[in-house]
Amino acid sequence: MVKLFSLSVLHKSPGKATWLCASYDTSTFNFFQRSSATEFMSFVSKTIVERTHTCSRQSVKEGDYMCHVYVRADNLSGVVLSDHDYPHRVAHTLITKLLEEFAAKFIPSSWSSLPEKSAVFPQLETYLVKYQNPREADAMTKIQEELDETKIILHNTIEAVLERGEKLDDLVSKSEGLSVQSKAFYKTARKTNSCCSLG
Structure with a gap:
């Protein structure tokens, strides 16, 4: 079954991205992993926005x-985190x-001055529930047609969008926004994925 994990809105300024609001669905994680999963999703979303033109x-x-990101001309940025089966077009729509x-x-003019994650925007939670089923996006076909004109760049790894010489492992270990538990969660997930993706 396809899955949406989070929806986020950020504002990008030179060298950094600021959180405006976010919503997460961590129901597929065990109870003890949920806060670490949320922190890690936040970290990945922010990192990707900062490295998207x-x-x-x-x-x-x-x-x-799959981390789907769009940075508009006005630097308002959106991120959808989904599983690999969620349709890319629907996520971008x-x-x-x-x-x-x-x-x-x-x-x-308020975007850059809003305190982090302070924007009250209940649509995020509504959409996170509604669009778990990508067929719900059928009502958005007009936007879909406009999107068909737009090129979506697909990267097989997050390393592909990092700046030359940067490594995700280093960014995770240096991050002040990730707790010790979240860093451990990332390392465990990394080991699990690497052992299984060698085949």
């Missing part, structure tokens, strides 16, 4: 996740819809 879209594999609605609710 303005006016571009990409979908990046990271372990069990959803991001476009979320960002349009967010921009209609919050004026652009």
